Amino acid sequence: MGRDFHLQVKISTTDFNNAAIPWEGKGNTLSESVQVCQWLEQAGVDAIHVSCGSMFPHPKNPAGDLPMKEAGMTYDIMSASGRHTRRNLFFFRTWPFNAAFRWWWVHNRGRVVEGINLSDSRAVKQAVGIPVICTGGFQTASVIRQAVSGGDCDGVSIARSLVANNDLVKLFAQGHDCAPRPCTYCNKCMLHTLKNPLGCYEESRFESREAMLKQIMSVFEPPPFR
């Protein structure tokens, strides 16, 4: 690509590999990942993007809920292939397995969602000289400002919060600390993506189901083909 091409590496600085499956090993640790980030800097990488988790989804990535109805829908679509999809579909659809797994998932996520990776990001930032970007449920201006000015990172990346409020940056510019209807971290959007358009599927954020569907379907306006 040449040296003038911006090359950024996204890394799960802590794997938490046993967070979902307790009998597995912990995976990569923060100190190992800090060493990797230093090697990446020496190799010419332009920026590091800090995340976490050894798989996707993971209790800490994207940090939030695991909605079982939507999880069952996703595994229903995938059930024709894969080694564990039918087993997972059974667990996600069957009480009390689904309730127990959901409890375990949220329990291992922990209390913090917004800024969940900031301590890892800070450790990387202290070890390298290149910019460090942090992901993890950001949607509050004061939290982001503190993360950057406090030396935890040079910037943050945002996905779900912009799916929920695609005008979030404009709201910040107008002086709002957060959106009037923030992302609830329900993770329904993530589990709908195999079957339905990318959008916010948290009905409680809308006046009505119709309003939610209207916003989701707005991705087709204007239509891509005429």
Ligand code: SF4
């Ligand atoms: S469905 Fe909406 S509220 Fe739920 S995580 Fe996605 S964007 Fe946030």
